[in-house]
Amino acid sequence: MARLRVERVAEAIRSEVADILAREIKDPRLGFATVTDVEVSDDLRHVKIFVSVMGDKAQVDETMAALESATGFVRSEIGRRIRLRHTPEIVFRYDTSIKRGARVFELLKEIQSEKETGKEEEGRD
Structure with missing residues (x-):
């Protein structure tokens, strides 16, 4: 039962983060970023968001830097859009x-x- 909740929360976060990156953040460095997977800890306090980036190493580095700088905004949007007791800490990871x-x-x-x-x-x- 608890694992099902974690999976539902992960899917909700994946959907919301994809929407946030596409519509809310106006940074052009995020143009080629796609959310591929989300891993949520069992206590729902930590989230790893895996992102695929189309382009060369320099574009990947720029995109990951843009995601790093947008982490606070993304976290606050997740907290606003998804009702959880605690808004999870998020980390972006490059998905190879x-x-x-x-x-x-x-x-x-x-x-x-x-x-x-x-x-x-x-x-x-």
């Missing part, structure tokens, strides 16, 4: 899973093309 997934996909494509090339060469013999 999308880049890792893309790399795995590329490796799988390479393996597939190597297999196809090997079959073509066997057929010529």
Whole structure:
């Protein structure tokens, strides 16, 4: 039962933070940021917000710096929008899973093309 509440709170926070980043914060450095996941502690006092950023290392660094500076505002908005006994402390983390997934996909494509090339060469013999 308690875990279900934590999951519901995490989804509510994910939705609200995505809305806050898209509509409330006017910082252009946040243009390519997407909330990918939210982890909430069992006591609902700490939240890790995972963010994916499209762009190179410099853009990632700029976006993470913008998120760091907006943490207080985001936390206050969460407190205003979601009724919890305590507004959780939030931390933004860069989510590398999308880049890792893309790399795995590329490796799988390479393996597939190597297999196809090997079959073509066997057929010529």
